[in-house]
Amino acid sequence: MDYANILVKEDQNIGFIIINRPEQRNALNVETLQEIETALDELRSNEEIRVVIFTGAGEKSFAAGADISQLNKRTMLEALQPNMTATYRKIEDYEKPTIAAINGFALGGGLELALACDIRIASYNAKVGLPEVGLGIIPGAGGTQRLTRLIGKGKTMDLVLTGDIITADEAERLGIVSKAVPAEDLMDRVREYARKISQKGPLALRLAKAVVNRGADVEMETALYLEKLAQTVLMGSEDKQEGTQAFLDKRQPQFKGK
Numbered sequence: 001m002d003y004a005n006i007l008v009k010e011d012q013n014i015g016f017i018i019i020n021r022p023e024q025r026n027a028l029n030v031e032t033l034q035e036i037e038t039a040l041d042e043l044r045s046n047e048e049i050r051v052v053i054f055t056g057a058g059e060k061s062f063a064a065g066a067d068i069s070q071l072n073k074r075t076m077l078e079a080l081q082p083n084m085t086a087t088y089r090k091i092e093d094y095e096k097p098t099i100a101a102i103n104g105f106a107l108g109g110g111l112e113l114a115l116a117c118d119i120r121i122a123s124y125n126a127k128v129g130l131p132e133v134g135l136g137i138i139p140g141a142g143g144t145q146r147l148t149r150l151i152g153k154g155k156t157m158d159l160v161l162t163g164d165i166i167t168a169d170e171a172e173r174l175g176i177v178s179k180a181v182p183a184e185d186l187m188d189r190v191r192e193y194a195r196k197i198s199q200k201g202p203l204a205l206r207l208a209k210a211v212v213n214r215g216a217d218v219e220m221e222t223a224l225y226l227e228k229l230a231q232t233v234l235m236g237s238e239d240k241q242e243g244t245q246a247f248l249d250k251r252q253p254q255f256k257g258k
Contacts, residue, residue, distance in 0.1 A: 001038070001042070003039070004031065004035070005029070005032040006020050006036060006039060007020045008039045010046065013050040013195075013198040014050070014198065016052075016055070017036060017040070017054050017055075018054075018055055018056065019032060019054075019055070019056045021057070022056075022057045024064075025061040025063075026056040026058070026061045026063045026064060026110070027063070027064050027065060028063055028065065028084065028110065030083060033083060033084055037090060040090060040091070044094075044095060047257065049096065050096060050202060051096060051194040051198050052094070052096055052098045053098075053099045053190055053191075054098065054101065054113065054117060055100070055101035055102075055187075056104060056110075059103065059104060060104045060105065061104040061106075061110070062100070062103055062105065062110055062126065063105075063106060064105045064110055065107045084112070085140070085142060087141075088113060088116035088142050089116070089142075091117060092116045093210075093213070096202075096205070096206070097118050097119070097197050097205055097209065098119075099117060099119045099120070099193055099194060100117040100119070100120045101186055101187060102114055102120060102121065102122035102123065102128065102177065103122075103123050104126055104127075106127070106128045107129050107130075108129075108130060108131060108139065108143075111130060111143065112130075112139060112141040112142050112143045113141075114177075115143065115146040115147060115150065115176075116146065118209060120176065120178055121177060121179045121189055121193065122168040122172070122186075123168060123180070123181060123182065123185075123186040124181065125168070125183050126171075126177075126180075127168070128168070128171050128177075129159065129164055129165035129166060130144075130147070130159055131164075131165060132160075132163070143160070144156065144160060147160075147176070149217075150176065151174050151175050151176060155174060199252070201237075201255045201257075202257035203233075204234055204240075204243075207230040207233065207234060208230075210226075211223075237258065238258040239253075239257065242254060242256070243255065
């Protein structure tokens with residue numbers, strides 16, 4: 001379908017969702033979020049797509065946060081509506097692995113989008129932060145919670161309360177992004193990650209995501225039980241049989257996601 005605020009592309013086993021509002025630094029308005037959800041549904045239905053990459057159009061911004069003109073008009077009760085929070089939860093729980101290719105500013109809701117992805121890779125010119133307190137609000141689409149789980153309470157408190165914007169190098173050091181790379185190499189590195197992941201078993205990837213996400217929020221015994229249940233399901237799959245037989249045959253497996 002045609003989109004007004006994003007571009008959706010497919011390249012072999014990789015899907016791309018590109019936020020396409022460069023004049024607004026790829027700010028995330030309500031319409032853009034709705035289009036992202038529609039694009040996720042579209043890519044889900046394509047069994048050939050194994051990995052989805054998020055990035056921003058242009059060279060300056062991945063996504064510079066929520067659209068402030070819309071935010072300025074939002075009322076107290078409207079803030080209770082799911083909107084951005086629901087979109088990012090959908091990304092986090094998405095059946096296929098997701099990668100954020102952070103090619104510039106990822107601020108506020110833009111960083112929260114990246115945090116909802118499974119893997120984050122940033123170009124050296126990227127800068128990330130949660131500057132919402134400077135607007136008299138807080139990160140409200142998972143930033144306070146996902147970042148705490150990723151880098152710990154102390155450093156999250158530092159970044160949230162100061163609203164500081166940090167470099168890609170610092171973000172890598174803290175563990176916010178997996179890698180920081182030269183801008184000209186960003187998409188090649190991201191594609192490399194995506195190709196590597198796309199060669200793995202689709203069912204295994206889906207259940208690995210679920211176990212890591214759900215297990216992180218519960219005590220160890222429950223988490224280990226979730227892991228064991230996921231492994232039990234996979235043991236009965238065609239993919240497990242194909243993967244182990246391919247290893248024994250010294251060939252590449254041909255997974256079908258069954």
